[in-house]
Amino acid sequence: MKTELTDSADRTLITDMDFKKTSVKIGYGILIIIMILLACMVLYPIVWLTLGSFKSLKELYTFPPTFIPKEWKWGNYANAWTSFKFALYIKNTLVILMGNLLFSIIPAALSGYALAKLNPRGKKIIFYLILASVMIPGQVYMIPLYLNLKDLPIFHLNLFDSYWGLWLPHIGNAFYVYLFYSFFLSVPTELLEAARIDGAKEVGIFVKVVVPICKPVFVVTAIFTVTSTWNEFFWPMLLLTDMNKFPIMTAIYAMLRISNASGGANEYNSMFAGLVIGLLPALALFAIFQKQIMRGYTMSGIKG
Structure with a gap:
């Protein structure tokens, strides 16, 4: 089992040997940060929509807008x-x-x-x-x-x-x-x-x-x-x-x-x-x- 896991790990795009290089570590870290930022950009509208569905109508029109509802209105879904x-x-x-x-x-x-x-x-x-x-x-x-x-x-x-x-x-x-x-x-x-x-x-x-x-x-x-x-x-x-x-x-x-x-x-x-x-x-x-x-x-x- 240990051998299979090692072989599987060696078949990745970046090997353990590559990770020993500083330039590879920096590039990999930048890539991860970019992926996290892209994921946040994609998920933000869905999260904002979901949180907005729990707000009161008054809070929804409040400026500057609130991100987390001050009072959770579960009745919006029944309505x-x-x-x-x-x-x-x-x-x-x-x-x-x-x-x-x-x-x-x-x-x-x-x-x-x-x-x-x-x-x-x-x-x-x-x-x-x-x-x-x-x-x-x-x-x-x-x-x-x-x-x-x-x-x-x-x-x-x-x-x-x-x-x-x-x-x-x-x-x-x-x-x-x-x-x-x-x-x-x-x-x-x-x-x-x-x-x-x-x-x-x-x-x-x-x-x-x-x-x-x-x-x-x-x-x-x-x-x-x-x-x-x-x-x-x-x-x-x-x-x-x-x-x-x-x-x-x-x-x-x-x-x-x-x-x-x-x-x-x-x-x-x-x-x-x-x-x-x-x-x-x-x-x-x-x-x-x-x-x-x-x-x-x-x-x-x-x-x-």
């Missing part, structure tokens, strides 16, 4: 839960999430498998087009996508104010296709050939052989989809007009906007509490599946 109809909006978010999982993972998995193992004609061209689409900023095709959802080509359907307008754009997610493609390359071709000799069809091979082997990539893409859907704001706000269909993040903003328009009191403390409630599932998901999420970023860098 946020009842006034923001969280049960309804969480249900809407889950409905949108189920559709996004279905329309993003299944087509991407089938496309990645076809490119990696079935070798279709024009494979390289298709693969390069997928990579090129990953490099295109989302803002570029925002207006064309909006017009297509307003008048769906061929079918001439208006997908506004329906969840279909949120689900369909997830079909053929280029990043997911590349992720599945990179992972499926590691599946032994001999295993697939053995299944074909036994008389298995391609669909059966994919479902019974490939999917069980490649569970990690399915888990990773599912986690990415859940986190992005839970925090999605722009497209629901743009496409949906019925507030009873809003997901949780869009609903919180919409209620604040209605309060501003009607001249009502802006209870930012309750809104902060609502935002904290909305963030908790995503944070909990990351805390539980952080290894799989990090593995997903690692897999996205694999070269095919």
